[in-house]
Amino acid sequence: MSARFVPVPTPETGTYWEKAAEGELWLPRCDSCGRAVFYPRSFCPHCHGDDLTWFRASGRGVVESFIINHNPAPGYEQDAPYVIALIMLEEGVRLTTNLLGVEQTPDAVRIGLPVEVVFEQRDGIALPQFRVITGDGASG
Amino acid sequence: MNRAAGSSPVIIAGAAESPQLGTVPGQSAMMLAVSSARLALRQTGLAWADVDGLASTLPVVDLASYVGIRPGWLDGTVVGGCSSMLHVRHAVAAIRSGAASVVVVAHGESGRSRVGMPPRAVDPASMAGQFEQPYGMSGTFSRFTLPVLAYLHTYGLSPDDLAEVPVAQSEWAAGNPRAYRDKPLDIHAVLSSRMIAWPFRVLECCPLTDGGGALVLMSARRAADLDLEHRPVTVLGSGESCEGPGASFMEDLTSFAGFREASARAFRESGLTQADIDHLMIYDAYAHVPLYGLEDLGFVGRGEAVPFLRSGATRPGGSLPMNTNGGGLLYTHTGMYGMFAIQEAVRQLRGDAFAAVPGVRTSFVQGIGGMFGAAGSLVLSNT
Numbered sequence: 001m002s003a004r005f006v007p008v009p010t011p012e013t014g015t016y017w018e019k020a021a022e023g024e025l026w027l028p029r030c031d032s033c034g035r036a037v038f039y040p041r042s043f044c045p046h047c048h049g050d051d052l053t054w055f056r057a058s059g060r061g062v063v064e065s066f067i068i069n070h071n072p073a074p075g076y077e078q079d080a081p082y083v084i085a086l087i088m089l090e091e092g093v094r095l096t097t098n099l100l101g102v103e104q105t106p107d108a109v110r111i112g113l114p115v116e117v118v119f120e121q122r123d124g125i126a127l128p129q130f131r132v133i134t135g136d137g138a139s140g
Numbered sequence: 141m142n143r144a145a146g147s148s149p150v151i152i153a154g155a156a157e158s159p160q161l162g163t164v165p166g167q168s169a170m171m172l173a174v175s176s177a178r179l180a181l182r183q184t185g186l187a188w189a190d191v192d193g194l195a196s197t198l199p200v201v202d203l204a205s206y207v208g209i210r211p212g213w214l215d216g217t218v219v220g221g222c223s224s225m226l227h228v229r230h231a232v233a234a235i236r237s238g239a240a241s242v243v244v245v246a247h248g249e250s251g252r253s254r255v256g257m258p259p260r261a262v263d264p265a266s267m268a269g270q271f272e273q274p275y276g277m278s279g280t281f282s283r284f285t286l287p288v289l290a291y292l293h294t295y296g297l298s299p300d301d302l303a304e305v306p307v308a309q310s311e312w313a314a315g316n317p318r319a320y321r322d323k324p325l326d327i328h329a330v331l332s333s334r335m336i337a338w339p340f341r342v343l344e345c346c347p348l349t350d351g352g353g354a355l356v357l358m359s360a361r362r363a364a365d366l367d368l369e370h371r372p373v374t375v376l377g378s379g380e381s382c383e384g385p386g387a388s389f390m391e392d393l394t395s396f397a398g399f400r401e402a403s404a405r406a407f408r409e410s411g412l413t414q415a416d417i418d419h420l421m422i423y424d425a426y427a428h429v430p431l432y433g434l435e436d437l438g439f440v441g442r443g444e445a446v447p448f449l450r451s452g453a454t455r456p457g458g459s460l461p462m463n464t465n466g467g468g469l470l471y472t473h474t475g476m477y478g479m480f481a482i483q484e485a486v487r488q489l490r491g492d493a494f495a496a497v498p499g500v501r502t503s504f505v506q507g508i509g510g511m512f513g514a515a516g517s518l519v520l521s522n523t
């Protein structure tokens with residue numbers, strides 16, 4: 001059992017977590033307006049269209065904002081201080097994440113850093129996390 | 141019996157905070173609310189039997205039962221720290237429509253001592269629980285603060301600029317025996333205080349305190365034959381709005397839609413503009429929130445809040461006195477701070493604030509709820 005907080009899927013979000021368990025990041029997209037929707041829900045909040053279709057997202061994005069938490073949550077004691085970041089995905093939706101593959105300091109992390117999705121196994125849930133892409137797009 | 145206020149203005153006829161504030165382990169949240177409400181009622185000369193409307197951040201049925209009344213109008217809206225602003229807005233509508241004639245709005249919270257409080261927990265099936273909380277969130281300081289770097293980056297500001305907020309506000313709180321942090325602060329003191337969640341130091345984060353506050357609202361007509369202890373404060377306008385279940389769900393990380401829309405509604409309803417406002421309260425759970433507030437409410441342009449603060453405009457003697465109790469950062473913050481911002485605006489309009497600003501006729505009070513979730517605005521006047 002991880003001491004870390006474990007999310008509980010709901011009917012709207014089930015596909016997100018099922019695909020994450022297969023190591024893939026999937027998002028719902030509106031059939032009417034074509035916009036990706038996050039968080040997942042039962043219809044489109046942009047145009048109020050009825051039908052959303054899940055698709056596999058690129059898993060790539062950039063750091064949009066971040067803090068460095070000095071007061072660890074349960075299960076994070078060994079990692080403090082650690083980054084909590086907001087990622088803007090190529091698909092135009094924003095995810096929260098920790099930031100892997102980079103020193104957890106204000107100097108090392110910066111807005112605009114390119115990142116890619118990886119998955120953390122946590123009590124039967126695969127949690128999307130992001131790591132910094134180093135070099136010319138090769139994962140580091 | 142037609143009690144509808146119709147066109148009669150709705151006033152705050154009584155307003156009081158709990159006698160004890162800060163660390164109050166001997167009182168439950170309910171006691172803190174009720175002690176405030178009794179003081180506020182006493183200022184109007186009315187008794188509980190006269191109260192036919194009740195709104196609270198506490199379970200409102202429990203509160204009604206506690207004080208022994210069965211009001212004909214209840215409001216249990218809880219949308220976080222700005223709930224008290226929404227209660228006032230709803231009470232004004234209820235009084236205007238005749239649904240209630242005397243409304244008590246009460247807040248009590250044992251945020252520090254946790255006496256008579258539900259356990260704090262994020263529901264793991266909520267959207268914030270699924271998509272924010274799993275990433276090592278350990279308190280609101282790690283959630284509410286997430287957008288700030290995007291804001292600072294956009295306007296070429298430094299993370300250290302956040303210190304301007306508590307420094308300016310400390311000039312108001314200094315020496316106030318009711319303020320949790322009552323010392324004057326300089327930039328160095330703030331920047332050398334303990335790091336909580338970079339770039340936020342402890343003096344850029346609200347403390348957690350115990351306290352309560354209550355208001356009594358009625359129409360000016362209803363108050364006409366009462367011997368009010370204080371000058372009445374009129375609610376000229378109000379607004380409310382919301383955006384999402386967490387900061388990560390904001391449309392724009394550098395601006396809060398709730399602030400923009402609630403404040404615009406309140407200004408429109410009051411018929412006043414920013415230039416007409418003498419005194420300002422902007423909810424400050426963390427140092428960045430007043431920066432968003434000053435810009436989103438239209439008191440300064442985008443990216444101009446830090447230079448505005450640095451100019452001294454919000455300090456004693458400045459052109460726009462702001463957070464004159466020291467704010468949630470310095471005065472008190474029980475978890476939901478909104479009631480205390482309203483109380484300070486009322487005190488300034490009555491002329492009995494600790495750091496009284498001369499000649500205040502109008503005050504704008506801006507609340508926020510959740511992590512950039514809900515917003516509530518009030519325009520108050522003493523004329």
Ligand SMILES: [Zn+2]
Binds near residue numbers: 030032034044046
């Ligand atoms: Zn759509």
